[in-house]
Structure formats: C-alpha cells, structure tokens
Amino acid sequence: LFDPSAPGLAEYDSGLKTVECTKRSAAFGLWGVWSLFGPQLFGDLVDVTFELGQQLYEKLREAPDFEPVHHPECNIVVFRHIPEGLRNSSMETIGQFQLKLRRDVMQSGEFYIVPTAAGGYGALRVTLINPLTTTEHLDLLVESLRKRGQALLAES
Incomplete structure (x- = not known):
C-alpha cells in the first residue's frame, strides 16, 4: 500500500x-x-469561560469555608478551602491542607485541580476551559472539596 x-x-x-x-x-x-x-x-467561548470563573468566584466568596485569593479577571480562580476546624490554624498548616485536599480530589478522578502558592502558602487553582461546564458542575466541585476536606480533617 505504501512504498517509501x-x-x-x-x-x-x-x-x-x-x-x-x-x-x-x-x-x-x-x-x-x-x-x-x-x-x-x-x-x-472566551466570554462563557470567563463568566464561569466569575460564578465560581462568587460561590467561593459567599461560602464561609472558602477563601478566594483574588478577584479573577479571566477563567482562572485561585482559592483555599478552610473548614471550621482549620480557621485558627497557621497559614502554613492551611497551605499544607490544600495540597492534601488536592491530592485526594485528584485520586478520586472527580475534578482536575492544580496546586499553586499564593502569598507563599499552598492554594488551589481551577482553570475553567470547557464551555459546557454549568453552575451545577461548580456546585459539585465545591461540595466535593467540602466532603473530602471534612474526611481529611477526621483522619488527622
């Protein structure tokens, strides 16, 4: 069929x-x-993903157990999950918790979250690219982080 x-x-x-x-x-x-x-x-497509970033930011800002690190200007949102059991902890402890939480979420296969540092301490970063992502997906992400965060705290 093919003679090189x-x-x-x-x-x-x-x-x-x-x-x-x-x-x-x-x-x-x-x-x-x-x-x-x-x-x-x-x-x-760019507008949709940027709007998703704003929606996730608003959800995190309104939640008492999440801390957005910045106001996003695009589809990238950096934040920390700080459950009640960690509220009085050092930033170093909170940063380490983010890395453990990220590892747990990644091992589950539910979501893809990137670790990052903000202010020298661990944080989580989400980049919203798929224009088919819905607010329901964002809610599932937040709930998954809460559930896994509570499980991690219970282990320690």
Missing part, C-alpha cells in the same frame, strides 16, 4: 512550510470552524 522508496515521495516536504511543522493538517480544523462560524464563536 517510490520516486517523488520525498521531493517536497510540506511540513517545512507549515506553522506546526510535523502536524501538517492540525490547523485545518481551526480554519474550518473559523470559516463556518466566524470569529464571534471564539469570542463567545
């Missing part, structure tokens, strides 16, 4: 003239969507 020694196969390498080198046709999908729907679709 056939004449003419190696005369022109289109991979040298593409944006992604070895991924010759990867840009065609983007081009196809852009040509069918225009740039507004991409703007709408």
Whole structure:
C-alpha cells in the first residue's frame, strides 16, 4: 500500500512550510470552524469561560469555608478551602491542607485541580476551559472539596 522508496515521495516536504511543522493538517480544523462560524464563536467561548470563573468566584466568596485569593479577571480562580476546624490554624498548616485536599480530589478522578502558592502558602487553582461546564458542575466541585476536606480533617 505504501512504498517509501517510490520516486517523488520525498521531493517536497510540506511540513517545512507549515506553522506546526510535523502536524501538517492540525490547523485545518481551526480554519474550518473559523470559516463556518466566524470569529464571534471564539469570542463567545472566551466570554462563557470567563463568566464561569466569575460564578465560581462568587460561590467561593459567599461560602464561609472558602477563601478566594483574588478577584479573577479571566477563567482562572485561585482559592483555599478552610473548614471550621482549620480557621485558627497557621497559614502554613492551611497551605499544607490544600495540597492534601488536592491530592485526594485528584485520586478520586472527580475534578482536575492544580496546586499553586499564593502569598507563599499552598492554594488551589481551577482553570475553567470547557464551555459546557454549568453552575451545577461548580456546585459539585465545591461540595466535593467540602466532603473530602471534612474526611481529611477526621483522619488527622
């Protein structure tokens, strides 16, 4: 079916003239969507994910056991979960708790959360990318963190 020694196969390498080198046709999908729907679709996708970031921030800000680290300007939200049992703890202890909580959530496979540091102490970071994410998903995330946080505190 394929003869690599056939004449003419190696005369022109289109991979040298593409944006992604070895991924010759990867840009065609983007081009196809852009040509069918225009740039507004991409703007709408960005707007949706930025709005999800604001919604998560508001949920965390209103919850007594969560502490947003910043007011998000995009789809990235950094925060800490501070259950009642940790409220009088040092920032170092609270930061370590975030890392343990993140590990537990990751092992469950429920959500993908990235560890980060804010002010020199551990925190959690969520990047909302999927435009099909709903407020129900955000509620599930918050409840999962609460449930797993309580279980971690009970273990210690």
